Amino acid sequence: MRRLLIVTLVVFAGPAILRGFGSADGVPTQPLGEHMEVTLRAAQTAQDKARADTVVVAARRIMAEYPTVADAERAGFKKFAPRLQLPVEHYTNGKYALEAWRGKFNAMHPTSLIFERTAGDLKLVGVMYTASNRATEEELNADVPLSIGTWHRHVNFCVPPLGTPASESFGAKARFYFGTIASAQECHAAHGFFVPRVFGWMIHVWPNESDPAKVWAVERHDSMEHAAMLGHGPPRRYDALPIPLSHLPQETVASGNAVNGRHVFDLHCAECHGAAGRNGPDAPTLAGIGIAPGQVAYMVRHPQAIDPNSPMPQLPLTDDELADVAVYVASLK
């Protein structure tokens, strides 16, 4: 995730950093929460509806051309956050993203295809167009009329310092990225790197919505994805193991060191599963459940393999850390 963010920051925010972020870009916006701003609705002109419909028709054609992940990948779209399993996945085309960044809007060249995860399958539901942070109100309006579509961009990101536990970046306790830190002062105090505007402008189209009001909805994707990243799903109580151990396969794993494993656990797992795997606030108790090291390793490497909706994040552990944490968890009484 870190590498991904650095790459995206260089591609998208790099030019903005050089220009000092041009905060006076004059695009009228309002905040939506602490990490997003959206364009205001403009008065509709006579051509707006037809112009917006042209984009919807193009988006529908693109979706018909690349209906599956395999088709999308063949056409150069790559999964945006390869290490994370999100309920909504963006497959992004770097060439098209740069084209859009340079101000050459082409409705047949969306920056991303958006897939929704349903029962383990990824279903194509929409496309995303982008524009650079330097785009003016007129330019955004020329791409997609501001009377119909709502552009948004992500703001006030704090990129965590190296070595920060994943639980501080994702999930209910997150401070970084979409988390509780939302100002430069707080971010500097946490030794993070503050990014006032993250990727540039984005707009989603859901061409197959039967309700015309939802075709340009901001919320459909944002509420789901952000809720998932923030861990704001319905609160869960864990009275039993969500995945019965008889359903959890074993992953081959080297024999690890339980003392090191304890440190790995404290850093990456305890935030959710509780100290020593007991009474976790956001995840089931792991102590005394009779789990084998291979099963722990399997769950850590493929958290969504058994239950695609499992809220457990995919954590970037090395093979050694995996072996150590696996034997530690299996030893918990």
Ligand code: HEC
């Ligand atoms: C952000 C919270 C979070 C973090 C961090 C986390 N987990 Fe989990 N974990 C969960 C949740 C939630 C579940 C329940 C899975 C479900 O509901 O499908 C779970 C399930 C599990 C299970 C399987 C339990 C079962 O249902 O059979 C194991 C094993 C496990 N986690 C190990 C780990 C280990 C080891 C780490 C650290 C390397 C870790 N987890 C980090 C949230 C987390």
